[in-house]
Amino acid sequence: MPDAGDSLPWMPAWVEVQRKLLDQAAKAPGGDYVGIAADWWRLFGTQASSAATATLPADLESLRTLFIDRYRQLFTPEIALDPAAQDPMQSGAAVVMRWQAATRRIGQQIAAIANDAFRRLSAALATNDAALPPITSLRELHELWIECGEAAYAAAAHGDEFADAQAELLSAWVELRADQRPRRP
């Protein structure tokens, strides 16, 4: 496997999550995909249990911020630069600012997708179509959330704005890496 330092700065974290997936899940679900799935079930279980007799989507809305934050973390993990080059005085301020702007831009995209996913989920649950079957288990609710999330993601990801934001994130990171390469005297 290649050196983690050769990949995107958030890539090692992503890959490390995969590698440690089993260990982490067995010990304390919380910070990885399995953990997110488990958290989702726990939190949604609590909410859904009370929501079964309460109004919707007001109760579901209380989960929106949590989901946005968690899914934003999933897609844009923290940057992990070479520690020796993290001092802004050593790095070109312009490339750092470009990187920061690029992460903000993709973060806005992800947040918009999460909001759209939640809107779709709320609409799917609050439908007036009596022909649709009731959701009687958390598993069904989870599947519906995935369906809504993928639909929202696909709607955005095929667009120019998302592709531009992704390309800019990659370019900004490449320039950051270039700036961190040892400088010749």
Added chain:
Amino acid sequence: MTRLAIDPARAAAEVTDFCRRLAAGAQRLAAFDVRAEGCSARDAVFRAEKTVLWRYRPQAANAGLPPLVICYALVNRPYMMDLQPDRSLIRGLLARGLDVYLIDWGYPDAGDRQLALDDYVNRYLGACIDHVCGARGAAAINLLGVCQGGTMSLCHTALHPERVRNLVTMVTPVDFQTDENLLSTWVRKVDVDRMVEVLGNIPGELLNATFISLMPLRLSVQKYAGIADIADEPEALANFLRMERWIHDSPDQAGRAFAEFIRWFFQENSLVRGGLAIGGQPVDPRRITCPLLNIYASQDHLVPPSASRPLAALTGSRDYTAFEFDGGHIGIYVSRRAQEVLPRTIAQWLERH
């Protein structure tokens, strides 16, 4: 009105059960060892630098057909073709008496940064075919190209039509700029030359994360939550882990070849639009006149059918067959139905040619 009708007590029990099963499944997974690369007996019969040509030992009486050389993609590892005994396209072909070879491109390192598509399409693939022809006394081989390896096989066949008797392409992109192709939408915006200039080889993790990002919730959260469903099924857990290992076993990509592939195919779409040249030689798909079997998957999110179908009108072959498999990009290798359908389809088509 709401569709939610979840009983609180049942929800609590469901959550408890889910977390218990998830943890149990994860613990059991940690005990598995799935390091083996493929499951069928084979011999390395030729090497060219990091490229290895494997020949599989026969499992049935020889059908008398020309040797079949499988050209896999540079991305990911070729043992997906022989993942486990009950999920192996190669075993299915061997069972029908085919003489099967598989090209393994290896793991490029820093010394391979300058390898070009010319090296892969002409030098390595050409040397493998030379070896097979020499060893088997054949004038031409049957070539099976998979995914990116299918694109490379098309290029090789266009450049050396006399060496390929029949060509089979599987989930192979031909038109790289169709609307459904999300990967293409993203890649077309990337400054690949600058990327390679700075990074050298392209990290496999980057490609892998990109592929997962095409359907991020299904390929991450939903997939891992599914561990709970198979927590008590050792065989299913082992299958899951084999797939996980393969998915994350992503070789780095030789920088120059990667840049050429992205620029020429994704960004310029030159296989369809024309103007493609590899090793200084023009690649004209109309020079492909051998019989063609084009297999694609109806639900492929990586290589949508719209990217594969245009092959029908691209080549000079008068014997073109399309086969649409009802499944996805991975299911076409490992689903149970694929084990029944694909080896039979390929073998029967080859027998007729």
